[in-house]
Amino acid sequence: MPADTAMKREDGSTWLGQPARALSPLDAERARAEIASLSEGAADMGCPRLAGLLAGGGPLAGFLGAVFDLSSYLRDCARRDPSILEALFDEPLAGRLERLNRQIAALPFAEDASEASVMAALRRLKREAHFLIGLGEVAGEADADTTVARLSALADACVGAAVDFLLRDAHRQGRLRLPDPEQPGKDCGWIVLAMGKLGARELNYSSDIDLIVLIDPHAPAVHEPVEAMDLFVRLTRRLVRLLQDRTGDGYVFRTDLRLRPDPGSTPLAMPVEAALNYYESRGQNWERAAMIKARPIAGDRQAAAAFLRELQPYVWRKYLDYAAIADVHSIKRQIHAHRGHGEVAVAGHNVKLGRGGIREIEFFVQTQQLIAGGRFPELRGRQTVAMLKELAARGWITAEAGRALVEQYWFLRRVENVLQMVADEQTHTLPEAPQELQRVALLLGYGHTETFAAAFRQALRTVESHYAALFETAPQLSRGVGNLVFTGDVDDPGTLQTLSELGFERPSDICRVIRGWHFGRYRATQSAEARERLTELTPALLEAFGGTRRADEALLRFDQFLSGLPAGIQLFSLLQSNPRLLALLATIMGAAPRLAEVITRRPHVFDGLLDPALLSELPSRAYLAERLESFLGAARVYEEVLDRLRIFAAEQKFLIGMRLLTGSIDAARAGEAFSDLADLAIGAAFEAVEAAFAAVHGRVAGGRAAILGMGKLGSRELTAGSDVDLILLYDHDPQAEESDGGRPLAASHYYARLTQRLIAAVSAPTAEGVLYELDLRLRPSGNKGPVATHIDAFRNYQRKNAWTWEHMALTRARPVAGDATLCDEARAEVEAVVGLPRDMAALAADAVKMRDLIEKEKPASGPWDLKLIPGGIIDLEFIAQVASLSGRCTASPRPTATGAVLASLSPDFADAQTREELARAHGLYMTLTQSIRLCLTGPFDPQDVPPGLADILLRGVDLPDLSVLEAHIAETARRVRGHFDRLLRDRG
Template structure:
């Protein structure tokens, strides 16, 4: 057998050793693909996979580590067979011309093109991943190949659409052999596509313009509609999921004012927009803009016209703060706790890829106007140019370049597992081990050590960027707060720092120095505060609602029992000061908690705060320690309130800083409710039994409903629950000093629980409880016997009650009884539901809600048409009618339900769009509920809150976010009509 027949020439060099997670599974997978190769008469591939060789071992490990690659091998075994004759590098080089040629194939239908693009892209994607894992392509080569693949696919689709318009007489192309030339259709690649730095499962950001004066355009007045329609078809060709997959998810939201502009914008209108209304974030985005398809010469000319807008001639230090805010990099985090590896977002998280990109882009914006060589698109290349010009030291360049490519490798590994557009490392040990093996590490622990070091290295240089920039404190001007009269220069300084009422600020700060608060009564405390004041004013001034933030800090200060420890802490830890300013400026709900209960701030001193996930085990251990020594009933209830208040605050801080995402925050808030309500139940039961004894065989379970049951609680959620009980059939009354009949016993016990949880004490309220979801609602007893519950749910319950039951979850009580309740709920939900009736009732209920509770505005994410209720109803109806894929656990959360919708209920693209919509709504809702005690007023959004919302969605401004919400809601509404209303 020749060297070629053994596959040794596939990669042109020796492949890396790859260690599978499961040797047996790897061998089994190879066997399966070998069988398939035999069926397809791919004899060389069958021989390779059935034999013993380094290449076969590599492929087995690759397929074991990446279900996506395993599926590719099963779907396209011929792609591997081809490599015996054409090495991988050559095959990839062949694929791009084949893709481009498909766009100009004569008499080809749009459906045929879509199939060709999907198959060619699928093969290329497969081979690019194999080369990456084999170690024969580094991250730089991989991102270049992925970007070249995207370029070819977009160009082929554009060429096809231009030729189609030419054939139908809508355009007259000057040279149909070169469709894009002088067509006037400009397609710019943005972001990672523009920089040729695309990640493995990336979407592609495009902006589309057209020149009405281009030779190809027959009627300039019809051009806008024509190119909007062509662009819509472009997105469909690239993005729609078919039985052959998809090409690239396509995002057009970076265009000017996406909420009110067409998909394709006239060149002159775009230039006027950028020059008159363009934002700093749009300047930053245009750094990476590159013509990728259509009229490339016109695209180059358009970018040349934009040069004065993007590249200012003056040293634009003033833009740093604005871009910093818009880019959602709110904290430098320097020195604030360890970094968690599990669940870490390698793109947006601390020390991640975005920080390196922003490090480069900020300095490009500052200096690119004067130094054209700093106007490049590629991140690492620009690190080199910055070093050449003396902006950064060579060691900084080398460190950031190395970490950039390492993090890109990590990002690719994460996405290669299942071809998902995610940047989060797995949260479980096995998932982390998988990523470690894909990257060539011996173990998850070895990878975690290197990964943490990488993040800290990036974080160090990222934080230094802002220390190195001109600081206000270096030439801040007068800050004099002695005497009774305002110093004019101080008023001017405060105004320059961002305060709108400088005289009021002077009065507040004078009160600090006069020692009127307990925290400032000692001379040492006042001295520390005086030293801290310039940094405080700078930090609060940067919140963009400076007066309000500082007034909230003043309230906080007035409640502190002492100040030296806090002032010293803030002096030595600038990240904490920034975090405090963010809370005061962006999150009235959290600042109110700090102001009322300053002790919750103590939790921020825990060095493990940001590195430990607030899961149930973590919270349970802390609750147990907190309750130790509390023997009296009232003391236990007070401690539960204190604990819940502090932990809600700390979970909120993690969400605020990006240490956890919205889904994990929902689980953490829900786990906290489970534990504290469970502890309250235990305390109530013990106290109640001391007077009334026990009921023979008595057991209790609390059934969590609504957002508690689905583990999607927010910081402001009340808690829906049902209390269920059982007892021996012959039990007449309890055995205590004051015996009670069982039904009355459990009614009284539930009333005591409601009071224990909801009654306000000096430490506030634990949770507001809502028991209206129990059988018969407010008219029925507050405690329900399990037999009555079963009978009601099986014989009398309305459709909406069964829909609500899909989110039910036992959260506290007697363990065996809780398991029994869980089985009962599963059996009720598994009953044969009338499919037509379920969908009809759900549609009518949604219409009633729309009529009786119309949404306030677009930001009423729950009630808006196409909002959270629509998604919840879709998931609940699917669960009741058996359209949920089986799994290890029932999907009580809406997100789980949507992710597991069956193929006979909706296609993969619809499912993905529903999941993405719920993910968007959940992210926004968690942050809004965390920060605000009331509803979001679009005309009065705290700027800090706006930054948080934009960071969570990775969008540049509120206008773009609102356009995205509107577009998402419209899509969900259409899906609701198809899946529910017209089912």
């Protein structure tokens, strides 16, 4: 198309295929600057038509300016290669995408094709297609349905090209004897199956691709069947590298092979016969569900189709056995465990895994397919929406429910795509920062964040309400409660049967416990009215606890809780009228022994759950500060302040934990909230201690004190069970010798005694428990030094005498309370010490030496000891700390959080792929650690984990089974250790 023609079509009927959607930028001035810069760059790089169009202004230029202001990823793609847009003058977007897929497919057949050339071309062509697919979505040229189909077709082309190249390369080297090199996959024996969203052709914008790779060692192309395993495992490793490794040209797709059988102990590619034997003898129901979406994508498609045909009886059973029904019920329980808990927060909500999200729709469809697909072949499709329509057409769900869920599914998928389009990040969580949330809203075409938030909440409510109703009315899942008789002292046979059906393993023991309630043996059940309410509540209680998978333990924990209540009628009335509270209580009793112990010892913390807005309000510092001020109220007596602080902190820890447990916040947000709570509580305790201490001993002239948070408090990564690491710093007038009170103390003695009072105020057990366990061992000279440190002594020690490990610990230091001016001085001093010039080799050598010593003296207790395993949390923390001390962190201001440091390692220290893998590893470890520390008081034992906790962990990392998670941890740790060795050990 001539440039002048393009200009004449500036009414918006553009080369995007239709008028571009009107978008507003966050910053209009910046958007204009982006267009001016791109116009100039386009002219310099030989794109005159694009340069002229942009320079002329108009609706299309305005649209592109808004896009590039809102999405750094799309902006950077356009800056890097303006010819992507220039090409649209000659070919519409849809046609250009088809051409790119054909070019990708042709790559392996070029005469000069090499691994390097194919890697580079794949990345260049994928980046162009990815950019155009994103532009089409935000312009309104494509709907979400079209976008996911385009993304899936792009992934198909890329995987197919990589596999074809590797097969032809193996043929050239004589390792394979392909019957037809022009059709490399034919009879090659290498089977590549697409799973998950790629298998269903429903890929999201920045998605991983899930693959399973199998081998037919007797295929015609294989020379020696006994060598086939070794050959195809090597080819699979190369395939992952071709697709996943980041180079100067970027990456193609992150590739995940964890859905293969028993991933912790099987090779990356396994023989078809071994896979079939596994599925038939040991396959689990989640694997059956995963296989619904399996699709041949590359390699030997004929062998792949034969494998899937042979697997049909395993996936599609004519009759469900008891174990399968139990698994479906367990999925139902997961859904009920986190539904209906009040209003939903938009900021920070997980579009995929959160309440009312994408996964709920997918879960329901898959469970119905497992239930009925064996008898109804029409329910065996891979695609979510197609199966929703089929379920409605066949009467499994109402037509209205089908329409509503399809509509909201595509709405949520569009939100997910646009969220990932901002920076090409694999995120599903809406931003918390108002400006970033506004960015997403504007990119979706909403004029205001509030308009988007209202639409988003409505979508979640629609999904949640239909979802709950679907499960309650789903065929083969509905049942009523049978006999429940607890009078007399003899077990009623019908009641025992009912309890067994509800999920209790020792129904006679459960009968005895419940009879104890009705006999009024606890204070909570002594009144006739309380027993009457409890009798009415009992069926619902038993159903709720029966749904926790370890029902007996859950009910016995509730019995302990009941035994400590001073009264019961109010609680029973609340639970009877508030099903969401009952569901939360069942979740706690079934999944979280630690939380169950908390509410057993302190029943009042449960009161916080009565707030209907609980889960819609993020526990920000401002939110917690406001509630703390209100809770302390007019308390003036020292002991009363400390008791109220304990009550407040216990309740808020519990409520933060409940938000994490129900998926309202993620692990990173929970760490920040636990840390903010500690800051505020310790700060308030310190104020009370200072005032009480000054009343007796007066004050030191010019005296100032500040608390430096260290360790996980400093990095804002506290968990529910963390100790708190502190250093108390002080300063005073040089001439001041002692305090001015009735019982004066020398200045150094004054602050030492003040610190000891603080330790007692925070750590001493009272009737209300302990506020926090304090650890002051990170102060200068450790346990041998004074408990309080003068700022000058701190400065002198850190600059002259501190060991490397002490400077590493200092990278996480953060003032958390005390005099504002001294906090500023301490912060500046920490930054000055961290920024001192250092010899990188010596620094790395010291860090490696310390890591080796820890590994020798305190080895990991097992694969779930996430802190101590080689490649675990300590490795990540050491990498981040060395990077901070050597100036290899690009973020400004320098962050103290380990994850933030890892995500901003400088390119000369770690390449983009390394940064991404380290940050993702830290995210995985934090997600698991937060939930485990919240729910358990001791170490995690996968052989004896409460099933409810297993569900929570798996939901948090979006994996189907603990064995897959354990394999993922092992693979993650292996990669982290490799990075640790390369970044530190090899430099030391």
